[in-house]
């Protein structure tokens with residue numbers, strides 16, 4: 001970091017780095033408050049470099065873009081949510097469907113990030129933000145008052161100044177690290193690698209295979225499909241393609257012989273998945289890090305003149321039952337812009353440490369930090385060895401025992417079957433009781 005001379009005049013009130021969901025939301029909110037805003041994006045257009053699973057939970061947009069569902073570029077409205085537990089040859093699906101999720105205001109939608117991110121950034125531009133694409137921020141520096149106010153870019157003479165910088169540069173934030181705010185950044189146990197294939201299938205095949213009608217969509221979250229690596233898998237339906245992928249704990253992946261693409265191939269060959277992807281043509285392969293460490297692995301959320309938001313602040317919620325990052329990024333970006341604008345209105349004192357304190361309290365009052373705090377133990381629980389590698393086998397073997405008919409043998413009693421299956425899985429009663437208690441405390 002370099003020291004630059006303090007200037008009374010800055011190029012913008014606010015510079016937002018990164019035009020993902022967090023950055024575009026921050027730019028939108030700040031521009032609507034009448035601030036001059038520059039939104040800097042390294043891609044050729046917002047979303048051009050971005051990928052996710054994925055499902056967007058849009059209710060967080062209700063107050064920002066009323067009736068957003070009438071204009072947001074979505075693929076399908078998710079009406080079917082399946083949780084799948086599998087072993088290499090077995091699977092159990094808890095299949096939830098809701099007709100209500102197929103009607104406004106909807107619950108979740110599959111979408112393509114280049115479409116969605118560009119749409120959200122267009123709203124920021126329409127509100128008055130200046131969008132600068134194909135420009136990479138290479139550093140942030142303090143002025144002589146100690147506030148972060150200068151943003152360096154890869155353009156010749158590309159330094160820009162602002163009274164507040166909002167860093168929304170995504171997972172493993174270069175800016176948070178550069179500013180010395182991210183001590184956990186190097187800990188691979190706090191990150192997962194998400195990898196996915198997009199597979200083309202005719203619309204009718206998708207609707208037949210997943211039991212969907214019209215623009216209904218399905219979301220299947222899977223546990224037990226990642227070999228000796230802690231993680232999970234997913235299948236999402238788009239209009240004329242499906243996304244099949246895995247999420248892998250980075251520290252395990254580094255030690256394992258497995259590769260992400262091999263695990264996706266195995267998932268596609270699983271007896272439960274193979275009929276869903278039969279004949280599909282590979283359109284695209286992509287991979288990206290996810291900050292799944294949760295509440296205890298977040299960076300410091302800012303410093304004088306600087307706010308960190310979205311994945312850059314590790315706001316993505318990945319507690320096994322959920323993988324929600326876009327809605328948390330939007331909620332985080334909104335809070336960042338609101339406190340920055342309020343701080344700017346108070347003058348220089350308003351954009352120092354008090355702005356960061358306000359930001360934290362604002363987030364704690366909303367779902368962004370409230371959910372993370374409530375489920376702070378979820379990442380550790382879900383990625384623990386027994387949940388990942390023992391329970392899927394136990395659950396599938398138990399069901400196998402219940403449903404298999406072995407006449408002339410009489411049926412075993414369910415309690416006896418349970419103890420027999422648990423013994424075979426290597427799980428002790430005390431493990432099951434401890435994990436049951438931990439789960440109740442984690443999610444209760």
Ligand SMILES: Cc1cc2nc3c(=O)[nH]c(=O)nc-3n(C[C@H](O)[C@H](O)[C@H](O)COP(=O)(O)OP(=O)(O)OC[C@H]3O[C@@H](n4cnc5c(N)ncnc54)[C@H](O)[C@@H]3O)c2cc1C
Pocket residue numbers: 017018019020021022023040041042043046047049050051052053054055056057135136137138168169170171174193194195196245287288289290309310311312316323324325326327329
């Ligand atoms: C495989 C996978 C599956 C996922 N599934 C889901 C899902 O189903 N639902 C869900 O809600 N979330 C999901 N997520 C998480 C979600 O994608 C993220 O939480 C969300 O994108 C975070 O938004 P963001 O704006 O903070 O960061 P990003 O979306 O990462 O945006 C950051 C932006 O900053 C830009 N940028 C970065 N560095 C610079 C720089 N130096 N200069 C200029 N620009 C820069 C990038 O190009 C990018 O546009 C998934 C993630 C992955 C990887």
